[in-house]
Amino acid sequence: xxxxxIIMDVDTGVDDSMALMLAGACKDLHILALTCTYGNNEVEKxxxxxQKIAELLGIDAPVAMGAVRxxxxxxxxxxxxxxxxxxxxxxxxxxGDRLQEPVHxxxxxxxxxxxxxVIRKAPEMVTIVATGPLTNVAAFLLSWPELADKVELIALxxxxxxxxxxxxxxxxxxxxxxxxxAVVFHSSIPKVVFGLDATMGVYITDEERVAMxxxxxxxxxxxxxxxxxxxxxxQLANWPGAVLHDSLPVxxxxxxxxxxxxxxxxxxxxxxxxxxxxxxxxFNSNHTADTNTLIAMQADREKIIALHLEAAGHYQ
Ligand code: RIB
Ligand code: CA
Numbered sequence: 001x002x003x004x005x006i007i008m009d010v011d012t013g014v015d016d017s018m019a020l021m022l023a024g025a026c027k028d029l030h031i032l033a034l035t036c037t038y039g040n041n042e043v044e045k046x047x048x049x050x051q052k053i054a055e056l057l058g059i060d061a062p063v064a065m066g067a068v069r070x071x072x073x074x075x076x077x078x079x080x081x082x083x084x085x086x087x088x089x090x091x092x093x094x095x096g097d098r099l100q101e102p103v104h105x106x107x108x109x110x111x112x113x114x115x116x117x118v119i120r121k122a123p124e125m126v127t128i129v130a131t132g133p134l135t136n137v138a139a140f141l142l143s144w145p146e147l148a149d150k151v152e153l154i155a156l157x158x159x160x161x162x163x164x165x166x167x168x169x170x171x172x173x174x175x176x177x178x179x180x181x182a183v184v185f186h187s188s189i190p191k192v193v194f195g196l197d198a199t200m201g202v203y204i205t206d207e208e209r210v211a212m213x214x215x216x217x218x219x220x221x222x223x224x225x226x227x228x229x230x231x232x233x234x235q236l237a238n239w240p241g242a243v244l245h246d247s248l249p250v251x252x253x254x255x256x257x258x259x260x261x262x263x264x265x266x267x268x269x270x271x272x273x274x275x276x277x278x279x280x281x282x283f284n285s286n287h288t289a290d291t292n293t294l295i296a297m298q299a300d301r302e303k304i305i306a307l308h309l310e311a312a313g314h315y316q
Contacts, residue, residue: 005030005124011039011132012049014225019246024057025311026254031061032118035111039132041091043068049091051102066111070177073281077160085232093225100162112140125152138180151189155249159279160196174270182268190292194248196219202304203241212312219312251304260298263288
C-alpha cells in the first residue's frame, strides 16, 4: 500500500478501539492526530478512552478533545439506551480500568484546531478517518476552509443506503448530528462512506476473538473489551459476533480489495419526521458521473478479520 498520513476522529468506543489497533499496527499509516467527539459516550470519556488505547498501542500522536454535543440537536443523554450495553459504562467494554491512566496530557488545542495544525504542517495530503458523529469534522471544515485543499479524502463510518440502527433508516454516527453530516457531505472533498450495508457483515466471532487474544496482550484486551458488544448483538439480533463498523475505513486504506465501492450521490435528510439523519442515496448513473462520493456496499469479512489478527500479533 502507499503511505498515508491520517487523522482519526473517534468516539472511543469498543469498535473505535479495534480500528485504532488496526491503524496503529500498519507501518504505512502515519497517524498525525487523534481527535475525539461525543457519541458512544460523553466527550470527556471518549477522550480518556482514546488516550488509554493510544498509549496501550504505542500510537505517538496528540489527542484532542472536541465537540461535547451536536450542532443543533440537544446534548445526548448517555445514561441509558444501547450505548452502555454495547460499549460498557466506561466505553471500553467495562475493562477500561485494566489500562493504566494516561501519561500524556490531552492537547491544549481543541479537535478542529488540532486538525488544522497537523494538516497545515503535514508533508503530504491528509486523509481524515471519521468513526463517530461528524461534528468535529464539520467544525474543522467551517473554521478552516482554506485547508480543505490539503485533505485528500474523508473516509467515514456512517450512514446506510438501506436500513439503520438508530432508527429504521438512520445510522447512529449520522443521526447523532445530521447538520454536521450535511456540512461534510456538501463539501467538495472526496469521500468514501462505510455504512451499515457493508459494516454489518463484518462481525468477529467468539472463536476469532479467542484467536486474537492468543496473539498478544493487546489482542487479549480487545477480546474482552468486545464481550458486552458481542453479548448484546447476540441477545438482541442473534448476530454471530461483535460488528467491527469502525474498522472498515482503516481496512480499506490498508487493502482496498477488502471492500466493494459504488459511486453515489448522498444528501442528508434534515427535516423528515421519521428519517431525520438518513443518508439519502442516489445511484442513478446520470447523477453519479461526476460525484466525489463512493459508498461501500460489500466487505470481505474473512480478509478484514485476518487483518485484525495480524495486527494483534504486531503488538508483542
Ligand atoms: O453505527 C455504528 C457507529 O456508531 C460506530 O462508529 C460505533 O462506534 C458507534 O459510534
Ligand atoms: Ca465509533
